[in-house]
Amino acid sequence: MNVDASVPPVRTIGPYxxxxxxGEGGMGMVYLANDASGRRVALKVMRPELATQADFQRRFQKEAEAARRVARFCTAPVLDAGVDNGQPYLVTEYVEGPDLAAVVEAQGPMxxxxxxxxxxxxxxxxxAIHQADVIHRDLKPSNILLSPLGxxxxxFGIAQLADTLATQSVIGTPAYMSPEHATGERVTAASDVxxxxxxxxxAGTGRSPFGVGGAPELLYRVVHNAPRLDGLDERLRPLVERALDKDPARRPTAQQLLDRLLGRxxxxxxxxxxxVNDIWSPVEGPATEIAAGALRMRRQRKWWLAATAVLAAVAVAAVLLLVVLRPGGVFDQTKDGPLAQRAVSGADYRLDVQIDSLRRxxxxxxVKWSVKYEPADPAGVWRPGNVFGKSGNGPFQFSTDGVVLIDTANGRRHATANQNGCLCSPLYDKEWKKGETxxxxxxxxxVPETAVTVDVDIPTLGHFDSLPIEAP
Incomplete structure (x- = not known):
C-alpha cells in the first residue's frame, strides 16, 4: 500500500x-482536514516544543478566542482551537485558492x-479584525488567499504567539513591517495599515516598496527610505503613500482606507x-498549478539570491554596521529623559552619550541611544568631525556585534546578531555638525523575560550599569 508522505502517521487531531x-510555517504545519460532518477545514498544528512552554499554553487559548471574534467578512474565520496529546492546534475555514504571492510571482502584477x-x-x-480588538501583526502576500469570491x-492574531518562541528574533516579515514594529515599538492597528x-x-507593481535583501537591510529601508511606488495605479498611489507614512499617527485607519477606496x-x-464579490474575477488556473509556477520561478532566482547574500555579507564585513539615523526621527529620546548618560572627551571634541530607552x-x-557631538571647548575653534567613520577615519570603531547587552542577573551576554545578521542601525561615513545629535x-x-535589568556596553563610549527594561 502506498503511503502519502504529506500526511503524518497520526491521521486525526481532535475530532478532525x-x-x-x-504547507509549513514558523509556527507549525498546516493540513487540509475534515471535521466530523465532512466539512473541509484548514488545521494548523503548532510545533511540538511549544507544548512544553507554559507561557505559550497560557496565551494560546486567549489569542485563539480573540481571533474567533473576528467577523468572517474577507477573512478565513477561526472555527476552533484545542490541544490534542500536548499539541495545540487551530482550525480555520478552508479557502480554495492560491495565495497572492504565488499569483504575482507566476502571473505578474495585478x-x-x-x-x-x-x-x-x-x-x-x-x-473586521480591528473591530474585534485583534491586530494581525504579520500581514503579507502569502497570508492573503485569492478565493473564487475574492x-x-x-x-490574523497568530503572530502574537510567536514571541514565546526562543528562536524568534523579529516577529513579522521585514518587507512588510512598519517602522515602529521594526524598531521594537508598540505594534498597533496602524502597523497593519x-x-x-x-x-x-x-500586487500592483510586482515588487515590494522596500525592495529585497536580508532582514537588517530591509528593516533599515523600512525605517529610513521612501517607498518605491513607480508603476502603481495612480488611483491607488496617493492612499498607499499615506498609509506608508513613517509616523503611525499620520496613517489612515482601516475604516478610513475603506471609505476612501469606495468614496463613501x-x-x-x-x-x-x-x-468585492461583484467586481472580483476569479484567478485563472488551479491553485496547485499557480503555486507550482511560482515555485519554479523562485528556484530560478535562487542562485541569484545566494550570490547577492554572499556579496552583501562581504560588504557588511567591509564597513561598519551602525548607521547614523536622522535627527528628529523615530529614535528620538523618551519624554521622561534618558535612562543614563555620560560625556566622552577628546582633544578637540566632547561626546554626550545617552541611553534613551530600553524596551522589551x-x-x-x-536599546535606543544617542550621541551629541560638541567641541571640547565651546569658546575654542570648532572643526567638523568624522566621529564614526570608515576604518581608520574616526576615533571610534565598532564591529557588527560591538554593542553588547549583559543580563545582570546571570551575566549572559547578548550581541546584536542572529542568523539574518546584525539587527542594528548601520553607520556611514558622516561629518557631524556642531551640536548635532x-x-x-x-x-x-x-533575552529571557526574567532579565529585568541589564548592562549596556558600547565600545569606547562607555559601560552603562543596571538599566531597567521597560515592559511592553
Missing part, C-alpha cells in the same frame, strides 16, 4: 481527520478591477464585501 499537508477589489477586500478584513486574509499599503504596492462615509464591512517585546529587547538602535534576541 487529516487529508493532506497544505491590474484593473481585481487590484481594486484586492485593496478593498484586504482593507475590509482589517476593519481575497481572504488568514493567520502600513502592511496593507506594502501589499497593494507589491462609514462603509460597512458587509457592503464592502458585496462590492517578548524575548526581544531594543545622532540616534541609534540595537535589537537583541532571546
Amino acid at each position: 481527520t487529516l487529508v493532506r499537508r497544505l 491590474t484593473g478591477a481585481n487590484l481594486e477589489a484586492l485593496a478593498v477586500g484586504v482593507a475590509t478584513a482589517l476593519v 481575497p481572504r486574509v488568514i493567520d 502600513f502592511a496593507w499599503a506594502g501589499i497593494i504596492a507589491y 462615509e462609514r462603509v460597512t464591512i458587509e457592503t464592502a464585501t458585496e462590492v 517585546a517578548g524575548k526581544t529587547v531594543t 545622532a540616534f541609534f538602535y540595537n535589537t537583541y534576541v532571546d
Whole structure:
C-alpha cells in the first residue's frame, strides 16, 4: 500500500481527520482536514516544543478566542482551537485558492478591477479584525488567499504567539513591517495599515516598496527610505503613500482606507464585501498549478539570491554596521529623559552619550541611544568631525556585534546578531555638525523575560550599569 508522505502517521487531531499537508510555517504545519460532518477545514498544528512552554499554553487559548471574534467578512474565520496529546492546534475555514504571492510571482502584477477589489477586500478584513480588538501583526502576500469570491486574509492574531518562541528574533516579515514594529515599538492597528499599503504596492507593481535583501537591510529601508511606488495605479498611489507614512499617527485607519477606496462615509464591512464579490474575477488556473509556477520561478532566482547574500555579507564585513539615523526621527529620546548618560572627551571634541530607552517585546529587547557631538571647548575653534567613520577615519570603531547587552542577573551576554545578521542601525561615513545629535538602535534576541535589568556596553563610549527594561 502506498503511503502519502504529506500526511503524518497520526491521521486525526481532535475530532478532525487529516487529508493532506497544505504547507509549513514558523509556527507549525498546516493540513487540509475534515471535521466530523465532512466539512473541509484548514488545521494548523503548532510545533511540538511549544507544548512544553507554559507561557505559550497560557496565551494560546486567549489569542485563539480573540481571533474567533473576528467577523468572517474577507477573512478565513477561526472555527476552533484545542490541544490534542500536548499539541495545540487551530482550525480555520478552508479557502480554495492560491495565495497572492504565488499569483504575482507566476502571473505578474495585478491590474484593473481585481487590484481594486484586492485593496478593498484586504482593507475590509482589517476593519473586521480591528473591530474585534485583534491586530494581525504579520500581514503579507502569502497570508492573503485569492478565493473564487475574492481575497481572504488568514493567520490574523497568530503572530502574537510567536514571541514565546526562543528562536524568534523579529516577529513579522521585514518587507512588510512598519517602522515602529521594526524598531521594537508598540505594534498597533496602524502597523497593519502600513502592511496593507506594502501589499497593494507589491500586487500592483510586482515588487515590494522596500525592495529585497536580508532582514537588517530591509528593516533599515523600512525605517529610513521612501517607498518605491513607480508603476502603481495612480488611483491607488496617493492612499498607499499615506498609509506608508513613517509616523503611525499620520496613517489612515482601516475604516478610513475603506471609505476612501469606495468614496463613501462609514462603509460597512458587509457592503464592502458585496462590492468585492461583484467586481472580483476569479484567478485563472488551479491553485496547485499557480503555486507550482511560482515555485519554479523562485528556484530560478535562487542562485541569484545566494550570490547577492554572499556579496552583501562581504560588504557588511567591509564597513561598519551602525548607521547614523536622522535627527528628529523615530529614535528620538523618551519624554521622561534618558535612562543614563555620560560625556566622552577628546582633544578637540566632547561626546554626550545617552541611553534613551530600553524596551522589551517578548524575548526581544531594543536599546535606543544617542550621541551629541560638541567641541571640547565651546569658546575654542570648532572643526567638523568624522566621529564614526570608515576604518581608520574616526576615533571610534565598532564591529557588527560591538554593542553588547549583559543580563545582570546571570551575566549572559547578548550581541546584536542572529542568523539574518546584525539587527542594528548601520553607520556611514558622516561629518557631524556642531551640536548635532545622532540616534541609534540595537535589537537583541532571546533575552529571557526574567532579565529585568541589564548592562549596556558600547565600545569606547562607555559601560552603562543596571538599566531597567521597560515592559511592553
